[in-house]
Amino acid sequence: MEIEKKREQEAAVVSLKGRMDAVSSPEFEKEMAALIAEGNNALILDFAALDYISSSGLRSILTITKKLKEKDGKLLIAGLKGMVKEVFEISGFRSIIPIFESVESARSQI
């Protein structure tokens, strides 16, 4: 999975490309923890190029959500598609994490 981070004024935008599975999600979790430790309290995850997610990826997202909550921060997700969207719906993640059509619409909610 490729992870691209952009630190913007109102939020850090993280674009993910490829597969978030049991192999790649620990690295993702580590990078997000580092972003939060730097003081980025709002994260927008851009999933437009994410093709695959498993329960390992969902667990990492939950861990990051908890870390951000402790700092009164927030996590927003944009651009769900295909099987990633299906897994979010089945697992109930859609109801606990704010989901937006695009990074722009997520940004306007911060």
Place this chain on the structure above:
Amino acid sequence: MDNLRLPAKLESLETFRSFVLQTIKDWHITQEMVSRIELVLEEVLTNIINYAYPTQEGDVEVKCTRLNKDKLCFVIQDWGHPFNPLTENSPNLSGDLFERRIGGLGIFLIRKMVDELDYRHEEGKNILKLCMKIKK
């Protein structure tokens, strides 16, 4: 019948995935269906790595076959601790309700994606059989 036996480790996941993709490549399955198959495979294998072999090392074997043209069946077996994913819950996580639910999320996703699921423990092996209808 195609099968592949490898050490039950995270490092083996990619090889198992390639093996299954190679097996099904001429079956004309939609990308959506392929992703579901990959998800089921990963969730079963990570459960075996975590719960059948929590401390010791061992192998896992994946067989992938096509039945009646419209069904894909996996037989996945390991030689680890008896572990029935259909009845056992993953370790409980502390915290709120949502977190407790997430402990069994892998199993939950498997159940949602497959049409037939059968576990038995025989001759020191965990044997899990899963079938999915192939949607074209």
